[in-house]
Amino acid sequence: MSRCSPVTSGAARPGAYRRIVAIVAGGAALLLAAAGVPATARTAGPAGVEILETGVLAAPRPVPGSDDRTHLVYEVVLRNVSADPVHLDRVEVQEPDRTEPVAVYDSRAIERVLLDPEARTFSRTLAPGKSGSLLLDVTVAAGARVPARLSHRFEVSGAAERTVRGAATEVDRREPLRLSPPLRGDGFAVYGCCRPPFVHRLALMEFDGHTFAAQRYAIDFVQTDGGVGSYTGDQDRNENYFIFGEGVRAVADGKVLAMRDGVRANTPQKLPPRTGPGDLTGNFVIQDLGGGAYALYAHMQAGSVRVKPGDRLTRGQALGLVGNSGNSTEAHLHFHVVDSPGLPLGVAGDSVPYTFDHFRIQNRIAGLDSEPEAPVRVAAPPAPDRTGRYPLTGDVIEFR
Structure with a gap:
């Protein structure tokens, strides 16, 4: 999953949104092909x-x-x-x-x-x-x-x-997980599930003879300026992206299983040169949420990760800062939950649905599924507060 924003501070860049879509790419995944x-x-x-x-x-x-x-x-x-x-x-x-x-x-x-x-x-x-x-x-x-x-x-x-x-x-009738938000603030644009344009659902993977949709409910969070832009000024500078440096927080209590720090930031809007499986998540944290569910927080800033394997986290605890490391073309937080830790990447498991305690829909970005993309800001619904819901692609939300 790398994040290539469908829009910039200026005009939309046709085709960019669909070109980069999944945290696992290239040789890291064997897509269903002839596997039956x-x-x-x-x-x-x-x-x-x-x-x-x-x-x-x-x-x-x-x-x-x-x-x-x-x-x-x-x-x-x-x-x-x-x-x-x-x-x-x-x-x-x-x-x-x-x-x-x-x-x-x-x-x-x-x-x-x-x-x-x-x-x-x-x-x-x-x-x-x-x-x-x-x-x-x-x-x-x-x-x-x-x-x-x-x-x-x-x-x-x-x-x-x-x-x-x-x-x-x-139909599996189990309730989805109920989580706290991994970010705090407003203007967070959601690129996740469930209908076109598909951001993460293209990444069907095979590991050890098993096929997984680890990113079915994965979300990329970017931050907007109240419209559809995600940065100001020079697009080649990470610090110009509104979400860069935002704090990442634990969504629940649970132990840290794995982490990585020290991966250098990418130049925005350029494909990263690293393509090996170990490079994809950049700086990350994998957390055991209990009950057979594991959270991945990916692409954080180098030097910002504050936790280590074995640490027992509490809900809302600071983990690090949003960055642009790994298979990423723009500062963003990639978050998903799977039913197996899939170490070291956190992707060798099936996606687990989740909801957030509370968020407010500030507005929506429409036109993401047009050809070419034509993103435009539209008004929030009349009752914008959501409790125990999953935010959908195009929602621009506030986490308190």
Whole structure:
């Protein structure tokens, strides 16, 4: 995950937002490629010809978002096992014993969410032998009943025009973690989950034969000036970025498992020269939150990390300062929670959903999913305070 802001103090730079998207890049991750899909079920076409393998990477776990909807965020992994291209024309997310689908993706929507993990591009067509991942975000109104199980109905053409079913999954009904904010202040723009433009969900990784979406709920925090700018003056100076030097705080009680300090800062808006797995997180802290959850705070300033392995942290304790180290192109804090510490990087585990105790939506940045990007500030919702919610991409928030 490096952070390349969609906007600057002046005009937006078309294409910059999508160009740099994940803390793990290059040789650090083996993207699904030819590895098959998890929990597979095969679907056959006419005359018993097999068409697709289908599976779900991890059971969705409900998380309440800042839009006052409950989000089920998960990946349906598909592999074309036929000899011909397969085109996905329609996907229905279904609940057993319910007539109407929970959600529907038409061909246009599929074009935006079916990821080719090798090319990191989107298309609704799977070539023979190729895999793809549907990056789904199914929502229900806040307070509404959340399905206990989901299944999927695929209308396909190409190898055969037919309807196939698969990728059944339980819904993990555990509550998300409730955390304190990792920052204090206002103007923090959120680049995280859950819909296009995808910031971190492209980073599907394989380690030791297991596939993870460690950054499903990861957030990059940058700080704005009340509009859409993240710095003032010369963009090549880290100290000109509003968030540079902001204090990073522990989101909960828990022990430090790993940390690193001493990695030099990058020159902003330039791709860092380091590409090895050990370089990606820069200066970081990994914290055990208990209950099988582990927090990663990444890209901090050299010389600022105040904790060491074995230290027992208290909620709100100072950890260090926001910087621009590791695989980063702009000062920001990368934060995520996973179900395995994944030492030394903190990315070899599946993403765990979380909410923050309280934040206020100051405004939103719209236009991030247009082509080219056209970011613009829009007003906050009429009731801007949020308690026990996950902030969504485009929110500009205040942490008290």
